[in-house]
Amino acid sequence: MAAAVRTTExxxxxxxxxxxxxxxxxxxxxxxxxxVALDGEQAVQIMSEGDFRADMVILDLNLPxxxxxxxxxRTRPTVPVVVFSSSSNPLDRQRxxxxxxxxxxxxxxxxxxxxxxxxxxxxxxxxxRGSG
Numbered sequence: 001m002a003a004a005v006r007t008t009e010x011x012x013x014x015x016x017x018x019x020x021x022x023x024x025x026x027x028x029x030x031x032x033x034x035x036v037a038l039d040g041e042q043a044v045q046i047m048s049e050g051d052f053r054a055d056m057v058i059l060d061l062n063l064p065x066x067x068x069x070x071x072x073x074r075t076r077p078t079v080p081v082v083v084f085s086s087s088s089n090p091l092d093r094q095r096x097x098x099x100x101x102x103x104x105x106x107x108x109x110x111x112x113x114x115x116x117x118x119x120x121x122x123x124x125x126x127x128x129r130g131s132g
Contacts, residue, residue, distance in 0.1 A: 008032045008126050011054040013043040013071065014084075015063050019107075023058065026115035027122060040066020047075045055126045057081040058118070059101070061092060072099035080125040084117070 008031060014020050015038050024034055035054065037043035040063045046052060056079050061068035068083060083096040083104045093104040105121060108114045 006031070008056075008122070009054045010034050010122060010126075011037065011043070011046060011052075011057045013037045013040075013057065013059045013063065013068070015039055015060065019060070022111065022114055023118050026118040030119075030122075032122065039064040040068070040071050043071050044074050047071075047077060054079055056122065058084050058121060061085040061087055061096070069095060069099060072096065072101060076100060082121050082125060084121065 010027065010032055012020060012023055012034050014023065014036065020036055027034060035046065037046050042065075043059075043063070044066060047057075057077055059068045059071060059081055061083060062085070063071075066074075068085070072081065077100070080102045081100065083093075083101045084107055085092065085096075085104070086107045087093075088106055096104045102125060103121070105117055108117055
C-alpha cells in the first residue's frame with residue numbers, strides 16, 4: 001500500500017509579485033503549499049506563531065519594513081532557510097550564512113534557470129523530497 005504524500009509547507013518571504021508568481025509556478029504540481037510573507041514584519045509574525053509548521057523558508061534579503069538579515073537575527077528558525085536574493089555581494093552571502101541561513105542562492109535572471117533554482121532548493125532542503 002502506497003504511503004500518502006505529505007504536503008510540504010514552504011514559507012516564501014518575497015515582496016516582488018512577479019517573483020512570487022514564478023516560485024508558485026516552479027513548485028506547482030509537487031505537493032507543496034507556498035505561504036507568502038510580503039514584508040519582513042509579516043514574516044516575523046508568521047514565524048513567531050505557535051502553529052508555524054513550514055518545512056523550509058525561502059528568504060529574499062531586500063524587503064520592506066525589515067530586511068532578510070533582521071528576520072534571521074530575530075527568528076533563528078529551526079527549519080532550513082535558504083536566502084534567494086538578486087545580490088551578488090559576497091558579504092551578503094557571508095552574513096546570511098553567519099546568521100543561520102543554510103544556503104545562499106543568487107536569483108538567476110533567466111526565467112527557466114530561476115524556476116530550476118527554486119525546484120532544486122526545495123529538493124535539497126526538504127527531507128524526503130525527491131525520493132519515491
